[in-house]
Amino acid sequence: MYDTxxxxxxxxxxVLTALAAMVEEQKDYLTKLDSEIGDSDHGVNLSIGFRDVxxxxxxxxxxxxxxxxLLSKSGMSLLSKVGGASGPLYGSLFRKMxxxxxxxxxxTFAEFCAMIKSGxxxxxxxxxxxxxxxxxxxxxxxAVDALYSGMEQGLxxxxxxEGAVKAAEAGRDSVIGIVAKKGRAMRLGERAIGHIDxxxxxxxxxxxxxxxEFKKLA
Ligand code: ADP
Ligand code: MG
Numbered sequence: 169m170y171d172t173x174x175x176x177x178x179x180x181x182x183v184l185t186a187l188a189a190m191v192e193e194q195k196d197y198l199t200k201l202d203s204e205i206g207d208s209d210h211g212v213n214l215s216i217g218f219r220d221v222x223x224x225x226x227x228x229x230x231x232x233x234x235x236x237x238l239l240s241k242s243g244m245s246l247l248s249k250v251g252g253a254s255g256p257l258y259g260s261l262f263r264k265m266x267x268x269x270x271x272x273x274x275x276t277f278a279e280f281c282a283m284i285k286s287g288x289x290x291x292x293x294x295x296x297x298x299x300x301x302x303x304x305x306x307x308x309x310x311a312v313d314a315l316y317s318g319m320e321q322g323l324x325x326x327x328x329x330e331g332a333v334k335a336a337e338a339g340r341d342s343v344i345g346i347v348a349k350k351g352r353a354m355r356l357g358e359r360a361i362g363h364i365d366x367x368x369x370x371x372x373x374x375x376x377x378x379x380x381e382f383k384k385l386a
Contacts, residue, residue: 170278170319177235177273179381184225184242186377188218194373201366205353210366213254217246234273236266239283253295253351254367257304258374260294261287277325281315284332284378288312295350299339302348302360304367307336311375326386329379336375340368 191198191214198211221242228238240263247259265283269275275283288308297303299310314335318328344364351367353360 169322170281170325171276174274174276175280175382175385177238179385180235180238181225181229182384183377183381184218184221184238186381187374188222190373190377191215191218191370194370198366198370201364201369205348205356205360205363206366207252207352209252210254210370213250213252214258214370217250217255217258220245220249234271235275236269236272239263240266254304254370257291257295257367260290263287264290277328278319281312281319281328284315285312297350300343300346301350302343302346302353302365302368303350304365304371306339306343306365307368307371307375308339310335310339311371326379326383329375329382333372333375333379336368336372340364340372343368 191211195211195215198214199208200211202208202210224241224245228241233241243259243262243265245259246255246262249255250259265287267286268282269279272279288305288311291308292305295303295305297305299306311332314331315328318331323331345361347357348354348360348365351365353363353365
């Protein structure tokens with residue numbers, strides 16, 4: 169089942185477009201979260217990055233680039249235009265999503281899961297955050313685990329993705345009540361307790377878009 173569900177390149181174009189729209193919509197909320205335990209720029213950072221992604225996307229589509237090139241070039245926008253921790257981390261997510269699918273213009277669901285895992289692994293490698301450090305890894309890492317356990321259980325792809333979103337949200341909520349051990353919020357010590365980590369919030373939103381756009385394929 170996971171080797172036949174074909175995800176076309178247009179899915180990834182639609183995901184990038186929807187992410188950019190979501191970021192504009194959620195910019196103030198994400199920045200408000202970052203004002204509580206960071207430096208009030210998370211929404212602004214993502215907005216700067218995704219505006220650059222959108223500025224370049226028509227040209228990438230016009231050139232009919234393959235999926236990995238589309239994603240890695242979009243990742244470069246986030247990496248090079250965004251200050252702060254999240255730009256390089258999210259930029260690397262998209263760049264490394266490209267790795268498992270060289271040259272492809274459509275991917276299977278299993279490949280899609282491998283892409284997400286590859287991207288999240290890179291975020292873990294770069295940021296060196298563990299589960300419980302109160303970073304985006306607390307949302308993203310359980311989401312990847314859920315993708316693979318969902319496939320092991322043989323769930324339909326939509327349900328596999330729904331499981332990943334739920335796992336990310338549970339991860340986000342699980343670190344509200346603890347101190348941060350990575351990122352700016354670390355410096356706040358106990359004052360970070362009771363606040364949502366902005367990166368966990370945006371990661372949940374990203375995964376929700378992956379799911380929403382996937383549902384539109386059917
Ligand atoms: P900055 O913290 O540099 O201002 P942003 O505000 O855009 O950057 O992003 C903050 C988010 O980045 C945090 O909420 C956290 O989820 C994530 N983050 C920070 N450091 C790390 C890290 N080492 N590993 C993973 N995620 C991190
Ligand atoms: Mg910040």
